[in-house]
Amino acid sequence: KAGVTQTPRYLIKTRGQQVTLSCSPISGHRSVSWYQQTPGQGLQFLFEYFSETQRNKGNFPGRFSGRQFSNSRSEMNVSTLELGDSALYLCASSLDANTEAFFGQGTRLTVV
């Protein structure tokens, strides 16, 4: 069965631009969560969606947003990009909250 797919794998954007990252969960998984990984802050939770509803949110500014579609695919958007947004963004899917989370390979975003 196919794993979690994140697109694109690599992205270079300019400060002030916006970006949209995509995550296709494992078939049948209804929970999708997003994490930001940086050398300085490590892995930090961004938000989680379940059945198209945001169920939990981390401590990030409003420039970070997301959504989930009826087929459970999810997107996250970052507006007005800053240099500090450069990171590996990881998506994870699971059947539900208390089941194993499977991670994608991530999207590496570089802001210049």
Place this chain on the structure above:
Amino acid sequence: GNSVTQMEGPVTLSEEAFLTINCTYTATGYPSLFWYVQYPGEGLQLLLKATKADDKGSNKGFEATYRKETTSFHLEKGSVQVSDSAVYFCALQQIQGAQKLVFGQGTRLTINP
């Protein structure tokens, strides 16, 4: 708030050595505990987990025991291989009904032949 503290890396060992990576946590109640591994250029893979006190998670020769009295979940392996070289993350899941993991800072492990 909830937090996870791992021993600082990097850790360098010779093949067949014994491995311990320490992990302690701060949380209220009874979180679930996890170890994830990240190979270069990859996402995270679940290595093992434990959901209640005294549970032992194990996989691929790795083990960790959920110790509530010491709030610890140390990762051990009796004989490491070069292929075990990776970054290891300890994590907890606190909120029931929500998929939210709190990670430690990660420990980079290098195994030399």
